[in-house]
Amino acid sequence: MQGKFFQKPSPSQSKSVPPGQHLAKGFPVLTYGATPQVSKDEWEFRVWGLVKPMTFSWSDFMSLPQHDFTADFHCVTRWSKLDVKWTGIKITDFIKLLEVSPKAIHVMQHCYGGYTTNISMADFILEENFFAIKLFGEDLPAEHGGPMRVIVPHLYAWKSAKWINGLEFLESEELGFWERNGYHKRGEPWGEERYSGF
Numbered sequence: 001m002q003g004k005f006f007q008k009p010s011p012s013q014s015k016s017v018p019p020g021q022h023l024a025k026g027f028p029v030l031t032y033g034a035t036p037q038v039s040k041d042e043w044e045f046r047v048w049g050l051v052k053p054m055t056f057s058w059s060d061f062m063s064l065p066q067h068d069f070t071a072d073f074h075c076v077t078r079w080s081k082l083d084v085k086w087t088g089i090k091i092t093d094f095i096k097l098l099e100v101s102p103k104a105i106h107v108m109q110h111c112y113g114g115y116t117t118n119i120s121m122a123d124f125i126l127e128e129n130f131f132a133i134k135l136f137g138e139d140l141p142a143e144h145g146g147p148m149r150v151i152v153p154h155l156y157a158w159k160s161a162k163w164i165n166g167l168e169f170l171e172s173e174e175l176g177f178w179e180r181n182g183y184h185k186r187g188e189p190w191g192e193e194r195y196s197g198f
């Protein structure tokens with residue numbers, strides 16, 4: 001598929017495009033519902049469930065090390081964008097601040113606006129996953145999840161929660177918004193884990 005919205009991958013790009021996906025021109029915005037407008041001053045981030053409950057401010061997050069990340073981005077609606085440049089804080093660095101119970105095997109990501117998405121601890125606590133605060137060197141725009149979103153590069157992008165404001169640690173798998181509405185529980189793009197089939 002080509003034309004206004006898609007472009008043909010170069011030979012070197014082809015191996016990075018999972019089956020059934022097309023390269024998007026630009027960086028589409030995909031949001032269910034309205035875009036929350038949250039200032040950094042009022043922004044707050046909570047952890048609860050199988051963890052010592054804690055609340056973090058924007059400046060708490062800014063005291064953590066920041067890194068540049070380059071990651072491919074795959075939306076289950078069949079567009080991908082390769083080599084997106086982000087700046088952010090590693091999930092693994094943040095988790096070190098928490099007292100998580102060893103019984104926690106699953107995580108629910110919660111967001112301003114009410115969106116949720118679930119992920120296993122094994123998929124979440126990876127060096128390559130991060131909280132993004134910049135996109136191509138600029139403050140993360142509100143429509144792409146600013147002031148802060150999650151990026152989990154190895155799963156479909158619905159697992160990368162925009163406007164993240166909390167993590168709930170769980171002793172068993174629970175389903176988030178799209179997962180309750182038919183999307184796959186895990187969502188791995190190379191295996192085309194798109195829909196759950198229930």
Ligand SMILES: Nc1nc2c(c(=O)[nH]1)N[C@H]1C(S)=C(S)[C@@H](COP(=O)(O)O)O[C@H]1N2
Binds near residue numbers: 075076158163
């Ligand atoms: N809070 C929230 N996060 C979200 C979504 C959403 O609707 N709300 N959409 C998801 C989906 S389906 C995709 S493809 C990506 C889109 O990110 P983008 O708008 O920056 O391209 O965000 C994901 N995270």
Ligand SMILES: [Mo]
Binds near residue numbers: 030074077157158
């Ligand atoms: Mo998506």
